[in-house]
Amino acid sequence: MPFVAAGEAFIRPFEPTNIKQHWVIVGDRVQNKFESNLVLDIYGKSPLSMKVGEYQFHGGENQLWTFEPVP
16 A cells, blocks of 8 residues: 655555455545455645545545546
8 A cells, every 4th residue: 555754655566466455446545355344545734644445435525536547
């Protein structure tokens, strides 16, 4: 699961058998492929302390994502 600290992003190596590392885009959220109640969630009190982690879906703005095509 990715996380951010001191302005740097860290990502664990992909493990195909680890179901916690399988994510899909569903509408305006990124949810776990095998546990649909888990989504990517932004948390932290200020922009410098914000992190991305998994959390149970509650529909808050911090769990909703906007996707734009890359030219």
